[in-house]
Amino acid sequence: MSNLYISRVQIEGGFLDGLDVSLKRGLNTIIGARGTGKSTFIELIRYCLDVKGHTVESNNKAISHAKSVLSDGQITVTICDGSETVSYTRTGESEPVPPINRDLKTPLIFSQTEIENVGLTSSGRMKLIDDFLSGLDTIRQQEYAEVAIVESYASEILSLSSSVDDIEEKLLMLPKLREEMVLLELEEKKISGISEIAKTKSNDLNKLSETYFNLKANTEKNHKKIEAINSFKGYLNSFLIGKQEMEAWVLSENPSDAEICDDLNSVSNYITSIIAKFDSLMNDVSNDLSGLQNKMQDVTKQGQVLRSDIDKIQEGAGELARKRQALQQSIINLENVKINNSEKNVKIFDLKSKRDKSLKTLCEIRKQRSDMRVAKCSELNQALKPKIKVSIEVANRLDEYQQVLINALKGGGIRYNDIAPIISASIPPVVLIDILESNDLDGFTSLVSISKDRALKIINSLKQSTDKIATVLLEDEIKLELLDGSEYKDFTSLSTGQRCTVILPIILEHKESILVVDQPEDHIDNAFIVETLISSITRRAKDGQIIVSSHNANVPVLGDAETVIHLNSDGTRGYVIAEGGLDDINIVCSISNVMEGGRDAFNRRAEFYGK
Known part of the structure; x- marks a missing residue:
């Protein structure tokens, strides 16, 4: 639907119960004394068509007021384009039925308070301009979609970069590990030389073992000799003991055989000499055995020393081998990690390229909107000059950027309320992203005069919010000025009437x-109403519908209103007294009585002005 206008408003229940009025394309004026429901009529239209207020406060106030005066009733607003009509109905507890089509160009509605205050805030001034522009919803959807893409890339970059940074710290150990490996290899060479010594010692130990076994064999032989000598001596001593018995027997039994006793004595002496020789041999064997045993002890001690030396050498070589193996595995692991890190860096580079491409698209989308605003401001300047000047400073509002920085710096022990405004004013978001991703400490301190220690702390805190910093909106700033005498005054310094x-x-x-x-x-004074307001109304009435509530007769009369609706109230509800055009006698009377103080008052003023 195009060339829309509100053709009918119907209210059931509430303060304006029973109201049913028809409206025209041009100027429609709602008149009446205070408290008759003029503002209520307008706010109910806003409520029915779900038109948002120009600030959060005014929006909440409008909804609350509409629900209060509507009570348990309902309002129906019919919109027409000349051939097609659509009626929207809403109760105090429901949404509009049917739902408001997003493509429907809903009315621009301004309460008295909004007219006075809408230009005092940056967002209010921006909305004044944006309300002129078509296609902003599409641009906004494209912007949100591109922001989501950029933030997705930025989050992935942040995650990978954090992983790479953690691994880079571990990779700092790689040169040191390689140095340790060189030292271990030198130790291995030393161990290789020591191994030759160990081999020599092992040979010596083998020789000692052979000597030991030879000594042991000789010792065992000597033990056997001693056993044999002792055995032989036992036999000989047995004879000597038996000799006395034999002598006694011979002397007692055969005294004549005394020669036998002599022979026994001779044999006994000979055996005694043999025993003496065995004793001498025993002494020699014992001495030899003692010498062998001493040699065995010496050989054993030498063997123990050699074995200890060999064990130490072998233990050192084993420990060194274990260290070398563990170190080699650590180096291999880190080299694999380094390869993996290189692959991650390649992926980060690719993601940054894609993100930067999306950022470029996002900037183009936002530039498109800013260009539309610039064009509209230029058009308004042409239409309203020289009295009113409308200008725009593109991407000049830093409040959202500051808030992103504050949120990122919170909890980091940083005086974020002091530093965030300085950073936002000194470093554009795109430049800040480059600084954060490259850890450019010098670049940061060249733009913000703080110590490097503090800068490093800030950079580390901001890194976690690169997605929000990359997509933050630097909103345009609209400036309104009024020519007062020979100088333009900024809107914020104007009086309520001037605003x-x-x-x-x-x-x-x-x-x-x-x-x-x-x-x-x-x-505002009557001069402005007649010279500026009325001319604007009459010029615009040819192009679109205007619905105005007013106490000033100049608005409907000089504005050539198509329809005038006169509201009255009995204190409990408002109602229509008269409805029609300026040629309707009832409307003439209504305007005279309500807006001019009656015909007599009007005639007296006319007489005064005619003097």
Whole structure:
């Protein structure tokens, strides 16, 4: 639907119960004394069509007011384009039925308070301009989609970069491990030389073992000799003992055989000499055995020393081999990690390329919106000059950027409220991303005059929010000025009346939207109403519908209203007294009585002005 206008408003229940009025394409004026429901009429239209307020506060206030005056009733607003009509109905507890189509260009609605205050905030001034522009929803959807893509890339880059940084710290050990490996290899060469010594000692030990076994064999032979000598001596001593018995027997039995005793004595002496020789031999064998045993002890001690030396050499070689194996495995693992890190760096580079491409697209989308705003501001300047000046500073608002920095710095022991404004004013987000990703400490301190220690702490804190920093919106700033004498004054320094004289002409430049304004003449003088406001209304009425509630007769009369609706109230509800065009006698009477103080008052003023 195009060339829309509100053709009918019906209210059931609540303060305006029973109201049913028809509206025209041009200027429609709602008149009546205070408390008759003029503002309520406008706010119920806003509520039914789900038109948001220009600030969060005004939006909440409008919804609360509408629900209160509607009570358990409902409002129906019919929108027409000349051939097709759609009626929207809403109760105090429901959403509009049918749902508001996103493509529907809903009315621009301004309460008296919004007219006075909408230009005091950056967001309010921006909304004044954006309300003129079509296609912003599409741009906003494209922007959100691209932001999501950029943040996704940035998050993946951050995750991979953190992993790479952690591994890079471990890789710092690789040169040291390689140095240790060189030292171990030198130790191995030394061990190789020592092994020759161990081999020699082993040969010596083998020889000692052979000597030991030879000594042991000789010792055993000597033990056997001693056993044999002792055995032989036993035999000989047995004879000597038996000799006495033999002598006694011979002498007692055969005294004549005394020669036998002599022979026995001779044999006994000979045996005694043999025993003496055996004793001498025993002494020699014992001495030889003692010598052999001493030699065995010496050989054993030498063998123990050699075995200890050999064991130490072998133990050192084994420990060295184990160390070398463990060190070699660590080096291999780190080299594999290094390869993996290289692959991650390649992936990071690829992700950054994709992210930067998406960032470029995001910047182009935002530039498209800014270009539309610049063009609109230029158009408004042409229409409203020289009295009113509308200018734009592209990407000049830093509040969102500052908040992203503050959120990132919280909890890091940093005075974020002091440093965030300095960073946002000194380093654009794109430059800051490059600094963070390259750990460019010098670059950071060249732009922000702080110590390197503090800068490093800030960089480490901000790294975790590169996704938000990359996509943060530097919003445009709209500046409104009013020519006061020979100088332009900024909007924020104007009085309430002066602010209205700036906002109303801007609002009335909307040519294609339904415009609904509540009591625009408050705080402004009749001269401005006649010279500026009325001319804007009459010029615009040819292009689009205007619905205005007013106390000033100049608005409907000089504005050539198509329809005037006169509301009254009995204190409990508001109702329509008269409805029609300026040629309707009832409307003439209503305007005279409500807005001019009656016909007599009007005639007296006319007489005064005619003097």
